[in-house]
Amino acid sequence: MKNSLLIILSTFIFTACSFSNQAKIKETKSINVFTNYVSNSYYKKDEGYDWVSVNLSKYDENTIKVKVRSRADKKTPTCTLDTFAYKVDKNKYNFYSEGKTLELLIYENKIELKGKTKDDEIALYYFCSGGGSLKGDYFKYEKSLDKEQIDKRAYVNSLSYGKYRFYIDSSDNKLTIKTYDLKYSKEPFVHEIKGQVVFSEIADINNDTNPEIYIYLNENIEGKTYGKLIAYSVNAAVSMSEIYLAPLKYNKELSSSYFGNDEFRVVKNTLVRRYPLKNGKIKQIQYKLVAGEATWQLKIDKILEY
Known part of the structure; x- marks a missing residue:
């Protein structure tokens, strides 16, 4: 009797875990990638820190529209870019500048911008002033960005x-x-x-x-x-x-x-x-x-x- 109860209990736990894992997998598959992403400094914007944001929106099944904006209320915007990124695989898109291949990598709660090679990575400096670069991680921010601070150019x-x-x-x-x-x-x-x-x-x-x-x-x-x-x-x-x-x-x-x-x-x-x-x-x-x-x-x- 005890063994039967253990088997039933084990089956219940296994089934519950399976449903739980399936729910997690389903949730991961349905995550919204078309939203805002921000540099870590965005969370210190009220202390005067500069910041950069990346907005992703769907253009078609294989193309993402990429919109980079930064703080513009205190000085010239640091980084700006409008371009398309083209699907390579499920979580990887490429965009291009002056013969360089740049990568947009998508994770559950962040994105990463990098060059395909070290030489390609040079192009990420082209979109920023003052020696800055778009290279790095940007973290999901599913809210409206600060309208008083952001570069408003379309x-x-x-x-x-x-x-x-x-x-x-x-x-x-x-x-x-x-x-x-x-x-x-x-x-x-x-x-x-x-x-x-x-x-x-x-x-x-x-x-x-x-x-x-x-x-x-x-x-x-x-x-x-x-x-x-x-x-x-x-x-x-x-x-x-x-x-x-x-x-x-x-x-x-x-x-x-x-x-x-x-x-x-x-x-x-x-x-x-x-x-x-x-x-x-x-x-x-x-x-x-x-x-x-x-x-x-x-x-x-x-x-x-x-």
Whole structure:
């Protein structure tokens, strides 16, 4: 009788432990990674300490939007970055800067930013001032960040190509592009914008050694999202001029199938634009950069459907 009771009790304990472990596993699987993470110094912010935050939000099934902001009420923000990180495996995402591979590692209660190699790690200094680096651990903080202290700019990025560097930021429906490396284009380029900046990148798709910058925006119109492009090209290493992209409404072949939800990316030597069709397929437009009579233009090179 005692043995039977022991067996029953042991079975009950084992089953209870199994359910407990399953609950823990289930809880771990369902943890929210899309939230704020902060440096340890955030908890001493009221004592005047500087701090850095990282916000992760879902872009699609394999892409995370990374937004780095820091304290801005007492001095120039220490670290800023807006980029996308791409899935490598369940808890590891990579993002890239100037040919360097950077890693975002996700744990249950923190994230870690590091370089894939020691050489790659140098790039984590690019996003910070005063010798700072984004390298290190950031701890989950599922609350709103201090609105009085945080850098309030909606988008911030810096792009470099050889000797050229460009600074991009947006706030209050205004996009500003700055560069200090061009003799005749030292004043900021300012655009009034209706949507939000999603991403920016630099390339030389016409291979003339003068880079272009491509800034992608999403604009919401009557519940639909439409991709917008603002782009500039460096001219003869001394100035910069805007690149023209004709709206799709002027193209009879494309206008009837276009209903928004499009996005842009540079792929090798072309600018690629993709958007979904009503039949479930994807339309892809590939543009080449050519010299127009008055300015640079993006001309359609290929149209694909898959």
